[in-house]
Amino acid sequence: MMFNKLIPELTVFNIEETRGFYLNILGFKLEYERIEDNFIFVSFENSQFMFEQLHDDGWNIGDLKYPLGRGINFSIEVKDIDRLYDKLTSNNVTLFRELMVSNYKVGDKIIEQKEFLLQDPNGYLLRFTN
Numbered sequence: 001m002m003f004n005k006l007i008p009e010l011t012v013f014n015i016e017e018t019r020g021f022y023l024n025i026l027g028f029k030l031e032y033e034r035i036e037d038n039f040i041f042v043s044f045e046n047s048q049f050m051f052e053q054l055h056d057d058g059w060n061i062g063d064l065k066y067p068l069g070r071g072i073n074f075s076i077e078v079k080d081i082d083r084l085y086d087k088l089t090s091n092n093v094t095l096f097r098e099l100m101v102s103n104y105k106v107g108d109k110i111i112e113q114k115e116f117l118l119q120d121p122n123g124y125l126l127r128f129t130n
Helices: 015-025 081-090
Strands: 007-012 029-034 039-044 048-052 073-077 099-106 110-119 127-128
Touching: 007 015, 015 029, 015 039, 015 048, 029 110, 081 099, 081 110, 081 127
Parallel strands: 007 048, 073 127
Antiparallel strands: 029 039, 039 048, 099 110, 110 127
16 A cells, blocks of 8 residues: 555544545545544545544644534546435435535636535545545
8 A cells, every 4th residue: 555645634523423524435445544543534536534533642732522623625537426415415414505506717727627515524524526
């Protein structure tokens, strides 16, 4: 397994709920886990995340209240955004923002991408793009 140069490690309220959401609902792959530490490492195509359940001796710098990750969204590029969107909506997953096409200025060009957003059980905002 190759490790990305940047891998977010996110504190979560409940590792089992987070595991179920990322693996069973979104289709992430469990790369490895440390059960004794309530820790999982997951991947989805070329994206990677680490999750660790909240505990007293963590690296948290303040009170953690829902929604976690205020002010941040994680952009996750996927190969087939329509398939993922259809899977989620057919399973009645509540989206934060429906599938749409957005235009972004990059240098002197405009790029177009499809995207939708959803919150995970901890409140982290995930932006899936293509």
